[in-house]
Amino acid sequence: MGKHNVTMTINGESVTAEVDSRLLLVHFIRENLDLTGTHIGCDTSNCGACTIMLDGKSIKSCTYLTVRADGANITTIEGVAAEGTNSHLQQAFHDQHGLHCGFCTPGMIIRSMDLLKTNPNPTEEEIRWGISGNLCRCTGYNNIVKSVQQAATEMAKEKEASV
Amino acid sequence: MIPANFNYHKVTSVKEAIALSTELGEEAKYMSGGHSLLPMMKLRFATPEHIIDISKIEGLSYIKEDGDMLKIGAMTTQTEMEHNDLLKENYPIMGDAIWLTADPSVRNVGTLGGNIAHGDAANDQPALMLAMRATVVAEGADGTKSIPIDEFFHGFYMTALEPSDVLTEIQIPKAKKGSGGAYVKIERKVGDYATAGVAVHVELDDNGVCQQIGIGLTNVSAVPMRLERGEEVLRGQTITDELIAQVGKIASEDCEPESDLRGSEAYKRSVVDTITKRMLNKALERARQ
Amino acid sequence: MFKCKTSPEVGGMGHSVKRKEDARFLHGKGNYVDDVKLPGQLMMVMVRSPYAYAKIKSINKEKALAIPGVLAVITGYDLKEFNLHWMPTLLSDTQMVLPTDTVMHQSQEVCAVIATDRYIAVDGAEAVEVDYEPMKALVDPYKALDDDAPLLRPDKEGQEDNQIYHWEKGDRAKTDDVIAKADVVVKERVYLPRIHVASIETCGCNASYDKDTKKLTVYLTTQAPHAIRTIVALVAGHVGLSEEKIRVIAPDIGGGFGGKVPVYPAYVVAIAATFLIGKPVKWIEDRSENLVNGFARDYHMDCELAATKDGKIQAFKVSTLADHGYTDSSANPSKFPTGMFSICTGSYDYEHAFAELDAVYTNKAPGGVAYRCSFRVTEAVHAIERMVDKLAAEIKMDPAEIRFKNFIKKEQFPYASPLGWNYDSGDYKQTLEKAMEMIGYDDYKKEQAEKRAQGKLMGIGICTFTEVVGAGPSKDFDILGIAMFDSAEIRVHPTGKALARFGTKSQGQGHETTYAQILAEELGIPYTDIEIDEGDTDTAPYGLGTYASRSTPTAGAAAAMAARKLKDKGRKIAAHLLEVSEEDIEWEVGKYFVKGAPEKSKTIQDVAFAAYTNIPPGMEPGFEATHYYDPPNLTFPNGAYICVVEVEEETGAIDVKRFVAIDDCGNVINPMIVEGQVHGGLTQGIAPAMYEGIVYDDEGNVLNGTLMDYLVPTAVESPHWETGHTITPSPHHPLGAKGVAESPTVGAPPAIANAIIDALYPLGIKHLDIPITPDKVWDAIQVAKAKA
Numbered sequence A: 001m002g003k004h005n006v007t008m009t010i011n012g013e014s015v016t017a018e019v020d021s022r023l024l025l026v027h028f029i030r031e032n033l034d035l036t037g038t039h040i041g042c043d044t045s046n047c048g049a050c051t052i053m054l055d056g057k058s059i060k061s062c063t064y065l066t067v068r069a070d071g072a073n074i075t076t077i078e079g080v081a082a083e084g085t086n087s088h089l090q091q092a093f094h095d096q097h098g099l100h101c102g103f104c105t106p107g108m109i110i111r112s113m114d115l116l117k118t119n120p121n122p123t124e125e126e127i128r129w130g131i132s133g134n135l136c137r138c139t140g141y142n143n144i145v146k147s148v149q150q151a152a153t154e155m156a157k158e159k160e161a162s163v
Numbered sequence B: 001m002i003p004a005n006f007n008y009h010k011v012t013s014v015k016e017a018i019a020l021s022t023e024l025g026e027e028a029k030y031m032s033g034g035h036s037l038l039p040m041m042k043l044r045f046a047t048p049e050h051i052i053d054i055s056k057i058e059g060l061s062y063i064k065e066d067g068d069m070l071k072i073g074a075m076t077t078q079t080e081m082e083h084n085d086l087l088k089e090n091y092p093i094m095g096d097a098i099w100l101t102a103d104p105s106v107r108n109v110g111t112l113g114g115n116i117a118h119g120d121a122a123n124d125q126p127a128l129m130l131a132m133r134a135t136v137v138a139e140g141a142d143g144t145k146s147i148p149i150d151e152f153f154h155g156f157y158m159t160a161l162e163p164s165d166v167l168t169e170i171q172i173p174k175a176k177k178g179s180g181g182a183y184v185k186i187e188r189k190v191g192d193y194a195t196a197g198v199a200v201h202v203e204l205d206d207n208g209v210c211q212q213i214g215i216g217l218t219n220v221s222a223v224p225m226r227l228e229r230g231e232e233v234l235r236g237q238t239i240t241d242e243l244i245a246q247v248g249k250i251a252s253e254d255c256e257p258e259s260d261l262r263g264s265e266a267y268k269r270s271v272v273d274t275i276t277k278r279m280l281n282k283a284l285e286r287a288r289q
Numbered sequence C: 001m002f003k004c005k006t007s008p009e010v011g012g013m014g015h016s017v018k019r020k021e022d023a024r025f026l027h028g029k030g031n032y033v034d035d036v037k038l039p040g041q042l043m044m045v046m047v048r049s050p051y052a053y054a055k056i057k058s059i060n061k062e063k064a065l066a067i068p069g070v071l072a073v074i075t076g077y078d079l080k081e082f083n084l085h086w087m088p089t090l091l092s093d094t095q096m097v098l099p100t101d102t103v104m105h106q107s108q109e110v111c112a113v114i115a116t117d118r119y120i121a122v123d124g125a126e127a128v129e130v131d132y133e134p135m136k137a138l139v140d141p142y143k144a145l146d147d148d149a150p151l152l153r154p155d156k157e158g159q160e161d162n163q164i165y166h167w168e169k170g171d172r173a174k175t176d177d178v179i180a181k182a183d184v185v186v187k188e189r190v191y192l193p194r195i196h197v198a199s200i201e202t203c204g205c206n207a208s209y210d211k212d213t214k215k216l217t218v219y220l221t222t223q224a225p226h227a228i229r230t231i232v233a234l235v236a237g238h239v240g241l242s243e244e245k246i247r248v249i250a251p252d253i254g255g256g257f258g259g260k261v262p263v264y265p266a267y268v269v270a271i272a273a274t275f276l277i278g279k280p281v282k283w284i285e286d287r288s289e290n291l292v293n294g295f296a297r298d299y300h301m302d303c304e305l306a307a308t309k310d311g312k313i314q315a316f317k318v319s320t321l322a323d324h325g326y327t328d329s330s331a332n333p334s335k336f337p338t339g340m341f342s343i344c345t346g347s348y349d350y351e352h353a354f355a356e357l358d359a360v361y362t363n364k365a366p367g368g369v370a371y372r373c374s375f376r377v378t379e380a381v382h383a384i385e386r387m388v389d390k391l392a393a394e395i396k397m398d399p400a401e402i403r404f405k406n407f408i409k410k411e412q413f414p415y416a417s418p419l420g421w422n423y424d425s426g427d428y429k430q431t432l433e434k435a436m437e438m439i440g441y442d443d444y445k446k447e448q449a450e451k452r453a454q455g456k457l458m459g460i461g462i463c464t465f466t467e468v469v470g471a472g473p474s475k476d477f478d479i480l481g482i483a484m485f486d487s488a489e490i491r492v493h494p495t496g497k498a499l500a501r502f503g504t505k506s507q508g509q510g511h512e513t514t515y516a517q518i519l520a521e522e523l524g525i526p527y528t529d530i531e532i533d534e535g536d537t538d539t540a541p542y543g544l545g546t547y548a549s550r551s552t553p554t555a556g557a558a559a560a561m562a563a564r565k566l567k568d569k570g571r572k573i574a575a576h577l578l579e580v581s582e583e584d585i586e587w588e589v590g591k592y593f594v595k596g597a598p599e600k601s602k603t604i605q606d607v608a609f610a611a612y613t614n615i616p617p618g619m620e621p622g623f624e625a626t627h628y629y630d631p632p633n634l635t636f637p638n639g640a641y642i643c644v645v646e647v648e649e650e651t652g653a654i655d656v657k658r659f660v661a662i663d664d665c666g667n668v669i670n671p672m673i674v675e676g677q678v679h680g681g682l683t684q685g686i687a688p689a690m691y692e693g694i695v696y697d698d699e700g701n702v703l704n705g706t707l708m709d710y711l712v713p714t715a716v717e718s719p720h721w722e723t724g725h726t727i728t729p730s731p732h733h734p735l736g737a738k739g740v741a742e743s744p745t746v747g748a749p750p751a752i753a754n755a756i757i758d759a760l761y762p763l764g765i766k767h768l769d770i771p772i773t774p775d776k777v778w779d780a781i782q783v784a785k786a787k788a
């Protein structure tokens, strides 16, 4: 059983740790770093509750070895916006009632961040396909779609204002 | 679900990978995206003693046309392929397949090389590669080898690769005027592995006669399957609806599906017939544009 | 339409205020059971049976115990020493906590490994060696009563076969007679398969026993913390766990849907483990453990519906075979082994009905949870709604017309149903009309005729259901003897802000917002000034929990009643402050004023302050109230759903084009939340209709025990839902509300099934069981064509 030193940036802070080869990134985040906003829902890479941002791309952290994240830049739900503030997506999920139990929400938000980065103005169909790796059992998705649409609009407005 | 213990090794060059793999022997496994291998390890269907991480090897992630070949580095992720302009423009069959593969977060990590090297008839890329007559380029202890795709898939999770071979590149004959391809799979829900999938690549001459044709099938046989008998019917012919219908029928006869949760054998054969016809038509339409 | 009495700032009933609980979830600060980490935390992993039915010859712990970090392996024999190896189920059956000799279903708990860390515990579980002697499993419930069937429960005294019970309701002879003489009788065996709630958070617990204080604290994924506390005290009282020393805390719950009502064996093992070891023991189920253990539905219903030739329904009969697995652990009220199944006569007015049910044991996991449904209402509604459609098709009548013809009329409420329910209110005609108008029913009918002429398959499906929720009047409803009331306790602080506590437990329904809105409506205190607290048995008043859409009907009512007690006290205080007699005080949301002199007034906040500072002589100080609400009747939400589908003959592919849901859940507290609940329920309705179902092979192995193969719909499979509502207030509920969240799960499956079967009808297909998948459709088309 190998041990490895890893250093990575999580939510803007550098962390160093010694980890086992097999330690899954989701457990490192939840148990070693106590960032419990990232959840586990399936263990088989199907539900997306564990989605985090790694080097600017959404990934399922239950299917990623911690050692492989050595040197990576990671954002979890806790680092999406400054303490006490909402990102456009967080605000939109609140405004549009895009969450019920909240268990899928961190993964949904991180996945949607990646989606809006690659496709800032998605159609309803593109949103639905874009979040298809993230399951929600509560909302029926209508309001999640609306949340992503609201965030897209707000982000476009902000971009326009800044140019 | 947690994998059994193993030892992790990171390598930064193909040479280093081969040397380490040779040294560690059969119990070592390469990992690129890890999105086929790690799920199997979590379920303890696979329990390798050593994982050699090849994802940090630089220079194996690219998509380019070079001479008369399209070359894609083995470590190129499916997301990189999805958003690549060259593929979007000239190889729409790739977009067809990737859109239907897993989900965006999986595609952010899963690589083309891994999808092929896994040797799983349920994966989508093998059928495309068979249809497009790809060549698999690998580096091994005995140097570089180019393996024609027809000789690549040997059995259930078994390929022509030696345990220490690193798949480095996929080469596909460059798209030319008059060529076109298309892929579709029937899936129970989005992100699912195929109930059945069909990839078609066709090349027409100026008179619309079929010069080259490739048909690959997904998940209806133990080993990724090329529909040779169907291809023969079309090669050298002006493709008509009758011929297409004939090939659909051949596809449904030659495939070897089993009844399972995805449906009965008869259903799968019927679906293969239908989507073979549809993809032939779609590929032809694209070839004629 | 409902008119709001309060301003948006106060946020009483009818306002779509944003949810108060959102912030913590949006920022990753929700606190779910697996997030709770206690000092000295240990982890537990279960070893589970690979066989559906086997003798356990031996369990060898040695290799597991040799792994550094593995502290204990607990078997049934270890529990037997404390007489804790069996536990009672809610319906007076018995369930193994851990087996001593036989395993009865695949994935049953065999023993538990406790270790310092999750990874080590998993390794330990892999290292335990269990020697099994497999036996031929009984999988088909229809074979359970055969003479040569193995007797599955010889441990139960007097149990001579595999029948658990027979139940019946109604007049068999009369119903049979009417059916025998009817112009038209349609028959069908309708099966609702085993499904799983599959909340995205699985189940788990973190049990911690303090050997000095003798206090047990259990963080638990439970929808009913108080009931669990009582059950633990009843089960483990003999080893010294008494109820005042047990604290059950349900923190944030990642979806419940009925799956978090039962007591799972591993909870008990974790409690036993912490009791023995004295350190906190956490168990978190993985997804396969979750999907394979526990279930809902699994009713095989033989239905007969009789009518006159012009479509007037005369009688309904249903004989059901219920597969309960190896023990009856249905979470039903004691006197209702089949739950509210007798609501199966539906929204229609006729005189004769008979329902009977035989429950049997098989080698499958127990469960029978009320999955987002008020105890077997989904099964009942599916049966009647499929049969009404079949009747309509048989006599070539429009499915809407046959419903209009048979609806219970608005003036007939309260309506005594043939199987003994007293429907409180409804306007079924108006609700269906609204749904038809919203979807454009007549246009779709025309389009369908055109498509059929071209040989295309298009279907329109209707479901007009009546639910029965809000258990319950305590004279009829209890869980293990505990009456099904619910409670609210309000404390208004001197500054006029409040804390209210409840015996229920939200799992995403938004209680922190809706309960505050009810209190805002009653007291005029802004909802933002009211904290809501639930889930901790040390602080919350006793209640039976949240399931079966009972929170609004019971705890919501309790909140209103407690608030009214406060208002009465406030009136006395206001009279004292305004120096008039109590009779001269009038109330208007948020303030008391002197009759005829509205300028002389005191706000509720003034009154609250006075309750602590300027108390009328002789009055008890403070401004608090508690109410335990025992509803006089159940409530009967209802709705009309219409679905339009197209089916591709060649592949069997099904395209849901439109889905309109009109719900009548009485007065609405927060329309935004109600709409969200309906969306979610609809997706949980399309799931069993088209995707989900637990599949067993002949050996009793579950073939789809992961989310790879158990097909929970994604945003792509889930249609864009269209919703609306009508309002017929409940006459007996203090707020006129009925409860809503389960209607869509009940109403959507038959609407979808009816639409698909309607599409296939021209081919001669008259029924398909759910889930209706493309391959099933394709197979059915081939059979129909071969016949034709």
Ligand SMILES: Cc1cc2nc3c(=O)[nH]c(=O)nc-3n(C[C@H](O)[C@H](O)[C@H](O)COP(=O)(O)OP(=O)(O)OC[C@H]3O[C@@H](n4cnc5c(N)ncnc54)[C@H](O)[C@@H]3O)c2cc1C
Binding pocket: A044, A045, A046, A063, B029, B030, B031, B032, B033, B034, B035, B036, B037, B038, B039, B054, B074, B100, B101, B102, B103, B106, B109, B110, B111, B112, B113, B114, B115, B116, B117, B118, B122, B123, B124, B125, B161, B165, B166, B167, B168, B191, B192, B193, B194
């Ligand atoms: C939820 C989910 C759904 C999925 N759905 C689909 C789907 O619908 N269709 C589909 O096609 N795929 C699907 N996949 C698989 C996904 O596309 C994988 O990422 C891909 O097949 C493998 O790529 P990888 O880089 O992750 O390979 P890895 O998992 O790293 O490797 C797979 C195998 O190939 C070997 N290998 C990898 N790279 C090399 C190399 N360069 N040289 C030699 N050997 C190598 C490894 O040793 C291993 O045996 C799904 C995966 C998940 C988790």
Ligand code: FES
Binding pocket: A039, A040, A041, A042, A043, A044, A045, A046, A047, A048, A049, A050, A051, A060, A061, A062, A063
């Ligand atoms: S827990 Fe990672 S995808 Fe479900």
Ligand code: FES
Binding pocket: A098, A099, A100, A101, A102, A103, A104, A105, A135, A136, A137, A138, A139, C200, C254, C255, C508
């Ligand atoms: S809000 Fe509960 S799973 Fe999405």
